[in-house]
Amino acid sequence: MKWVLLICLAWIGAAQAETRVPSSSAEIALSFAPLVQEAAPAVVNIYARRVVESRRRSPFANDPFFRDFFREFGQTRPRIQNSLGSGVILSADGIVVSNYHVVGQATDIRVVLKDRREFSARVLLGDEESDLAILQLEGAQDMPHLALRDSNTVEVGELVLAIGNPFGVGQTVSSGIVSGLARSGTATGNGRGYFIQTDAPINPGNSGGALVDMQGRLIGVNTSILTRSGGSNGIGFAIPASLVAQFVTQARAGAGAFLRPWAGITGQAVSADLAESLGLQIPEGVVVAELHPASPFVVAGLAPGDVITQVDRLPVNTPAEMLFHMSVKGIGAEAEITFLRGGLPSTVSVPLILPPDVPDREAMVLGRRDILEGLALARVNPAVSSELGLPIQSEGVVVTDPGPLGARVGLRLGDLVLGVDGRAVDRPTDMARALRRAAGSTTIVVNRQGRRVTLRFRI
Known part of the structure; x- marks a missing residue:
């Protein structure tokens, strides 16, 4: 009888636990629902149209007699191309970030919010190399938006949510963790450089969507996946929010193209074999191979053979990672560069400048x-x-x-x-x-x- 009573009491307790409203932040963290309700309204669906030139190849192109008779066959004809993706609202006045491959060169952009409101949008700043584009919603005000988180504070193992519109089925949320940082040269797509890796499922249509942390802050913009089948294999990549912040700054300043600092150097990651030849205990940093005479690194005193280990006290192990940290600071700032020469560390300040247009290009x-x-x-x-x-x-x-x-x-x-x-x-x-x-x-x-x-x- 005692066992029956205990079982009944346990069943009653379980039933009460299932229906009880969470009373603490720890209990709320067991569900993503409150976080989704806060973050999802700032993630939008983007429908873009662009005019592309298509050319039909004449079957007589290689025939010396008939090709003149069918010269008009291969003329270019305009064709409408549609693309579907996602975006994230970053400010109350309707600044939106998305991928360049979603909206680049689009002639008509339509943005649909979670509450079904629709806005026309125009591209303020786009960059194919970074695969980022900043949009302005027409007539927008008091828009839901996400705060940006400093990407340097993100750690491997953090819980994240990916929010977007995969395959056009409607807004969808998937969960995962940060699988890796400082990924470069591994993603498919237009983006080049430095990525946050996540195992949160990302599929076609998620491009430009949000990767958010457990406080609802944007840590990255989903951009591409590593896959052989075309579907998600748990290896997705997001462009860090710190670079997005620099894009927004330049877009608001009226820049027509994204301005990157010019290093004027070429280098390579230090491998184990290279570290041994350089007398380094561990393989780290980027070894300088060449420097342009006008490079700001030359002015700061660096020379071929030096190993750059840190930018602003943040470790760098690939040229892409070094360029990322420089790009985040922006033109006109200074970067603190730590490098090794003969095994001894030194630190110098390097001005971040545009590539000099000198001598005159004489175009x-x-x-x-x-x-x-x-x-x-x-x-x-x-x-x-x-x-x-x-x-x-x-x-x-x-x-x-x-x-x-x-x-x-x-x-x-x-x-x-x-x-x-x-x-x-x-x-x-x-x-x-x-x-x-x-x-x-x-x-x-x-x-x-x-x-x-x-x-x-x-x-």
């Missing part, structure tokens, strides 16, 4: 008198190298737009011109003069991503 476009009309050229300087992704020690003349005739003879964007008909060219005007002197068969030698390429054509 020019060849005209109707030239055999390659429409070919655009520029003199290489740090600013041009950064825009085109050229090696920091590049110099001479670069192709900034091959134009229709230049493309036909084989020139490409970013080609470094070494010579024309055996004559070296150091400035755009040198190449223009060399092409005007050309007669009959002409030869252009270029450096294309480290390879020497020779192009021959008849005038």
Whole structure:
């Protein structure tokens, strides 16, 4: 009888526990519902439309007789492309962050809130390399929004929620933990650089959605996954909120493009073998391989062979991680750089600057008198190298737009011109003069991503 009574009392206690309203923060933490109710209204669905040019290939393109009769077959035709993603409201006046691959180059953007309100939006600032875009909702006020958390305070193992619109089924919440930090070069998609890794399920449509902590603060913007099937395998990546904050700052300041600090160096992560050759006890940091003469790191006293271990007292182990910490601070600030030389640590302050547009790029476009009309050229300087992704020690003349005739003879964007008909060219005007002197068969030698390429054509 005593056992029956105990069982009844236990059953009554369990029933009461199931229906009792949580009375403490510890009990509330057992459910994500209060957190979702607070954070979800600031996560939006984004519908974007863009016009793309599609070209149909003629089946007679390689036929020397019929291709002239079907010349119009391959003309480009405008086509509407739709994309679906998510976004996060960051301020009461309607500033929204999303992924560039969701809204980049869109002609029409429609944002739908959780309460079904709809707003038109325009892109204030977009950057394909970071895969981030800042939007402004038209006519928005008193909007629900999330606070940004300093990404440097995020730790592996923290509980997180991913909120977005996967596969267009509607707003969905998934839970997980922070699986890793300082991930770089591992994600698929447009984003490059430094990511927070999470095992919270992320699927197509989650792009641009929120990764929030247990206080409802935004710690990252979901951007991509590592997968072979196209679905979530528990390896997702988010762009840290600290970089988002810098994007918002620049967007509010009216920047037309995201401005990154220029380091003017190339380096590589220190591997175990490299650490042994450098006399380091543990493999850490980024070893400096090359420096541009105008680099602020040169002015601060760094030299090839130095190992950069910290930026603002935060450890760095890849070039992408170093650039991330510099980008978060922004142009005009100073970064405290700790480096090793001969095994001894030193600390210097490095100003964060834009790549110098010096010497003058002397940009020019060849005209109707030239055999390659429409070919655009520029003199290489740090600013041009950064825009085109050229090696920091590049110099001479670069192709900034091959134009229709230049493309036909084989020139490409970013080609470094070494010579024309055996004559070296150091400035755009040198190449223009060399092409005007050309007669009959002409030869252009270029450096294309480290390879020497020779192009021959008849005038």
